[in-house]
Amino acid sequence: MGMHIAHIMASCMGGIRTSGDLVAWMQMTRKMRIHEAKAYVAEKLGVGIIDLTDEEIMRDIRKDLGIGTVTSIAGGPKGIRAKYRIADLLGINIRSVALFKSQMGLPG
């Protein structure tokens, strides 16, 4: 168990603490290599590559964009509501979001 956490601390982006989930979506949905995926996300967020793993910067961006923050804010978007916004922000298809939209009668 501790092994996974050690990898995350040593070399990984930090998930929803920063922008790791956003970069992961680009690898999954567009087959982007790491540098291309980071550049794409940075451009969409209007920040530099170095900022993508800066908690102090990403915290405010995530809160302002409503794409989920790591600490739980009552009433703040998380889960499918955050992913709905992430799909729109990145211009990608997230399959769970597409199902949610179809159930809600929202345009795909």
Next chain:
Amino acid sequence: MNNQIVTRMGDGERVSLSAEEVREDIQAGTADAAMRAGVPELTAEEQERLFEIIADPSRIVSVKPGEEVIVTDDGCTMSFYSGQDGGGVGVPLSRMQAVLTYERACGADSTSLGHSDYSYKPVKPIINFEANDYYNISMLTTAPFFYGAQPNLGLYFQPDGPCPNAAELMPMGKIDEARRAQEEAAGHLTKDLVFVGSRLADVGLEGLNFDTSGSAGDADFMAALQAVAELKRKVPDLPILMGASGEFILGMHGEVEYAGTRLAGLYPQEQVKVIETAGADIAGVAINTATTESLPYNLSRAVTFVKAASAASNIPVHANVGMGVCGIPMMEQPPIDSVTRVSKALVQLGKADGL
């Protein structure tokens, strides 16, 4: 001045080596990988950078800010609630609680769900339970949420499955019969992988992981490739991660091919190409750790293989860094000093897109 460097053996034992011994092991490791796979050795500069990572006196090392990569996993969340034989810590959490803890408390870039057996065949009869859990949890997760398991062709041979046991036929000299049995089993496996993937896709599956593909040899790997291609035909927008099980594909059959490429004996830089051809979105590579060799030797081998695979690939390459692969010591609790050195070296020198 103390010239000794504290490092690990491949079974996790702490050892003290001289700087010269560490450099010799790095050279021997990269030479071994290069010779086996027919790829370039690490350059002198890369070997020196690897030496600096290994010799760093800090207990924990890391990449520089801006160099971070993506982490995917092979059932990590199961480690929260499972027991020793699953590498688990036995905390009584539900699967949903484990997934959300991994996402929110650990800061994982992606999360996953898997059946405790972690093979696709046992999922088939309980697919509705898995689909229900997946769907419910996917409404709560923010990070990408995979469903993962191993193809595991071995479960299709008697007495566990319907096909004659190839491993029993081969020692009897019944090679043709063993090959036919593997081909028949591979057909069943592909159908099951497509069945499970399709049913989960119906409930909004965000990503599918064929983990440890090829564990029963080349027919196992072929079945996974065929399933990737079929799922991409049926559900083009389904992201698929296909990971290998070892540094070369075991030729248990010896003759099976995918898209004109014989699969037996493929090394990582060749594995990623067939995975890419099948249509997968992320390729996973796994390099064997030798328990009787040092971490400098094992890590040097792993970096050499991963660097070649990353250079050959057009899709993201994630290095498998679980117990006993890619330089991680083969033990239940891999020491954090070795884990972080493997992590840093595979990103900085192996050019992995993820772990």
